[in-house]
Amino acid sequence: KAGVTQTPRYLIKTRGQQVTLSCSPISGHRSVSWYQQTPGQGLQFLFEYFSETQRNKGNFPGRFSGRQFSNSRSEMNVSTLELGDSALYLCASSRGSNYEQYFGPGTRLTVT
Amino acid sequence: AQTVTQSQPEMSVQEAETVTLSCTYDTSESDYYLFWYKQPPSRQMILVIRQEAYKQQNATENRFSVNFQKAAKSFSLKISDSQLGDAAMYFCAYRTLNAGGTSYGKLTFGQGTILTVHP
Numbered sequence: 001k002a003g004v005t006q007t008p009r010y011l012i013k014t015r016g017q018q019v020t021l022s023c024s025p026i027s028g029h030r031s032v033s034w035y036q037q038t039p040g041q042g043l044q045f046l047f048e049y050f051s052e053t054q055r056n057k058g059n060f061p062g063r064f065s066g067r068q069f070s071n072s073r074s075e076m077n078v079s080t081l082e083l084g085d086s087a088l089y090l091c092a093s094s095r096g097s098n099y100e101q102y103f104g105p106g107t108r109l110t111v112t
Numbered sequence: 113a114q115t116v117t118q119s120q121p122e123m124s125v126q127e128a129e130t131v132t133l134s135c136t137y138d139t140s141e142s143d144y145y146l147f148w149y150k151q152p153p154s155r156q157m158i159l160v161i162r163q164e165a166y167k168q169q170n171a172t173e174n175r176f177s178v179n180f181q182k183a184a185k186s187f188s189l190k191i192s193d194s195q196l197g198d199a200a201m202y203f204c205a206y207r208t209l210n211a212g213g214t215s216y217g218k219l220t221f222g223q224g225t226i227l228t229v230h231p
Binding site: 031033035042043044045048050055056058088090092094100101102103104105106 | 147149154155156157158159162203216217218219220221222223224
């Protein structure tokens, strides 16, 4: 069974631009969570989607948004990029409640 | 809000020996899950072991075992017979178990411990 895939793997953007990251979960998984990883703040939860509904959101500004499609694939969008948004963005999928999360390889975003 | 603390930024161990990584957490909840994840240099996060708070028995997965002390809110990871491939950043993580018996996906992570394995 294929693992969680994230595209693109690497991205360089300029301050003020916007970016969209994509996550394809493991087949059959309906839950997708997003995390931001930085050296200073560590791993922080962004949001979680289950069956196209956002059911949990972390403490991030409104510039960070996401959505989930009917095939469980998810995207996250960051608008008006800031230098501090440079990070590794990790996506994790699971079958649903009470099941383990499996992580993708991440998207490395660099904002210049 | 829950917090997870890993007090050891770095640890090292000789190949074939045993090492223990520490984790403490703070929560007012009685039911929850605890996890250890491994993140090698490739950055792919891998689940190592999982513990349900309502289970008194410590979880074990091959060379990996935990010492779960619920009252002390402590959750340490023991790696036996350490191998070079165990070298990675290890994260302790907490997840709520909601009252309805379901658990939403939010993981709260500690700051991580870098484990070096010497040949």
